[in-house]
Amino acid sequence: MIAEKTEILLPSKLESVDKAAAEAARIATRSGLDESELFCVDMAVREAVANAIKHGNKLDESQKVELTFGHSPESFEITVRDFGGGFAVDDVADCTAEENLLKASGRGIHFMRSFMDEVEWSNPPGGGTMVKMVKNVKFRLIIL
């Protein structure tokens, strides 16, 4: 169960990628994620927000990107939502297939799946695309 949740809204410009990553790092650090988990969250948030800005909202600065961060003792959960026309994730080609290795784009979704334990896309009411990403947090024994 998610114990605490934070929401932020960012404009659809590339500078928002750094802002989203900084906010994710702040909350994930406070939630006790270790260095390796922080790196994974950082990569996934950057890719998800970049996708939302470029492919979801088509760089339209009047459109927002909505992020939520939630954590429990077992997991760290992030949602990233755009308000664009939506897309079919199954249509994105496998960037690791031999014929796609030399393509210039299409690796962001692969990174999100590689660095997070759960990644799922949905089309929420009101439009746009939302991706929910979960990082399972390693159990740590704390000796007081």
Add this chain to the structure above:
Amino acid sequence: MGELSMTERQAGDVTILDLNGKITIGEGSVALRNAVRRLLGEGKKNILLNLAGVGYLDSSGIGELVSSFTAVNKEQGQLKLLNLTQKIQDLLAITKLLTVFDCYDSEAEALSKY
């Protein structure tokens, strides 16, 4: 401050770009693209990218490395990578690009392969 800075050196017919900063969506990727296109325009087709100072690369930055690689190959040149950090090696492994790029830890060895 820009995300990526670079200095250029010449070793015989190989141009070495020492990169510092981040190659990420936006400025960092564009700076690398412009530098490689400029070198190709000047007829410098053998390029060694020294990534020792690059602490961060996202999917857009990796896409730019791939674009640079294909642009150089198209001109019958060679683009190789030098001094990858462990994290960047991991990212190239995840995307199966370690099999595409020639990567070296030693500048002398990299230069001997052109």
